[in-house]
Amino acid sequence: MAQVPSPNAPVNPAWQAAQYVKFEDERTRPVRDLVAAIPDLPGRTAMRVVDIGCGPGNSTQVLAARYAQAEVLGLDSSRDMIDAARARLPQFRFEVADIARWQDEQGEAPFDVILANAVMQWLPDHETLYPRLVGRLAPGGSLAVQTPDNLDEPAHVLMREVAADACWATTLRGIERTARHDAAFYYALLRATCSRVDVWRTTYYHPLAAGAAAVVEWFKGSALRPFLAKLDEDSREAFLSRYTDAISKAYPALDDGTVLLPFPRLFVVATR
Numbered sequence: 098m099a100q101v102p103s104p105n106a107p108v109n110p111a112w113q114a115a116q117y118v119k120f121e122d123e124r125t126r127p128v129r130d131l132v133a134a135i136p137d138l139p140g141r142t143a144m145r146v147v148d149i150g151c152g153p154g155n156s157t158q159v160l161a162a163r164y165a166q167a168e169v170l171g172l173d174s175s176r177d178m179i180d181a182a183r184a185r186l187p188q189f190r191f192e193v194a195d196i197a198r199w200q201d202e203q204g205e206a207p208f209d210v211i212l213a214n215a216v217m218q219w220l221p222d223h224e225t226l227y228p229r230l231v232g233r234l235a236p237g238g239s240l241a242v243q244t245p246d247n248l249d250e251p252a253h254v255l256m257r258e259v260a261a262d263a264c265w266a267t268t269l270r271g272i273e274r275t276a277r278h279d280a281a282f283y284y285a286l287l288r289a290t291c292s293r294v295d296v297w298r299t300t301y302y303h304p305l306a307a308g309a310a311a312v313v314e315w316f317k318g319s320a321l322r323p324f325l326a327k328l329d330e331d332s333r334e335a336f337l338s339r340y341t342d343a344i345s346k347a348y349p350a351l352d353d354g355t356v357l358l359p360f361p362r363l364f365v366v367a368t369r
Contacts, residue, residue, distance in 0.1 A: 123303045123315075127362050128156040128214040131243045132163050134295065134366050135210060138237055144209040147172065149196045149230075150216025154182030157189065160212050167209070172199060196220060207235035215319075218244045223278060224286065227367075231290055234369040240287075245319075246298060246363040248277060251347035252316055259340050260324055265332065272323045283365045293368040300361040308356050309345035313337065315358065 138144070144167035148157040151171035161169050171191040173179050182191045196213075197220050211230050220226060230240050247253055253273070260269040280296040287294045305311035317325065321340075325333050348356045 123301070124215070125155045125159065126301065127243050127299070127364075128159050128212075130299070131214060131241050131364055131366070132159050132212065134364070135163070135239045135241050136237075136293065136366075136368055138209060141209065141237075142166075144168070145206060145235075146170070146210040146212070147208050148212045148214070149194075149199065150174075150213055150219075151182055151191065152178050152215075154185040154191070156212060156214040157182060157186060157191075160210065161186070161189065164210065172196060197222075197226065207238065208233055209235050209238045211238070211240045213240070213242045215243055215245060217242055218277070221276075223283075227283065227286055228290060231287065231367055231369055236369055237292075239366055239368045242365040242367075244277075244363050246277070246361045247359075250359065250361070252312060252344065252358075253320060255340060255343045255347060256316070256320065256324065259336060259343065262339070265328065265336060268327050268332075269324055272327065273320075280363060280365075283363075283367075287365070287367040291367045291369055293366075295364075295366040297364050298361060299364065300359055303358045303360060305356045305358055306354065308350045308354050309341055309348060312344050312348055312356055312358055313341050 144164055146160055146164050146167045147170040148160050149172045151157045151173045152175075154171060157169065157171045161167070169186075169189040171179075171182050171186075171189060172194040173182070173191070174193065174195055176193055179191045179193050196216065211233060213230070217223065217226070227240070227242075234240060257273050260266070260273060280298060284294050284296050303315075305315065307314070313321075324336065328336055348358065350356050
């Protein structure tokens, strides 16, 4: 299990790969389940697969293991993440790209699999983005998406409550993502253009040995980052202290000091 520093430790506001992978095993489990659910494409050769929002390459590694003979591309908006992915998987191509405006540099060749693991929640206009991605698939190809579905969990509710405090309300107004869609939305959106749409929701329970500090450290690698990036060092320390105190009450430790963190996630596999 990852070593967890003090929740008030300095935070680089960039999307740091090192912060993200502190809980790599826990973060990678959903993408293993997602990739395992992609329908087979028997007999197809010269496959092309892409991992959009690839992060440090942990999801790309899962995708490449499933499609060992495929051409593999990884995309992410963070240079730090792409550098980590290239170091991890030098045999594959990784590029910095804005997924919302991504255009394939190799031309119009379609993809057999487009993987989007824990990235679409950061992007707007799903009504147009999802169908556009389906349009980049070869016949029989699949768009496989996993997004956190935890905005109603205490960890997110408390982020919004702390951010609304007078100390930070002006600086942090509008940062927390609140727009989301349910399973029925994605099924209805994709069924007209896809031969098969599979949607499901799973709640993972992650045991975190360092208690409330570990919960805070987990979210410092994801949902807390936009908040912390807007604060100076002193304000950041105060914000994290307030948030950690609230987390300790919302997620009481078990007898051995472990906190069991519930984490709901929504999955969509749409096959063209």
